[in-house]
Amino acid sequence: MNLGGNWLEGVSMGELSLVALVGLSAIFVFLGEMALGMCASVNQRSFEHQVDAPAMPPYNTYRIMYM
DSSP states (O other): OOOSSGGGTTOOHHHHHHHHHHHHHHHHHHHHHHHHHHHHHHHHHHHHHHHHGGGHHHHHHHHHHTO
């Protein structure tokens, strides 16, 4: 397997695959934590919205009724 360079000489496929595996796992862990953080913030926002929501509709309905 030649990737078009002499920098691979002296590096066995085991070491190369190990480095690639570590790099890919680090990337996937980073992406997973980013996705979890975004989901957590979105869930927290929707939860806060649900907590705020019950106070709003009666006021709006009364205001619409008495307009």
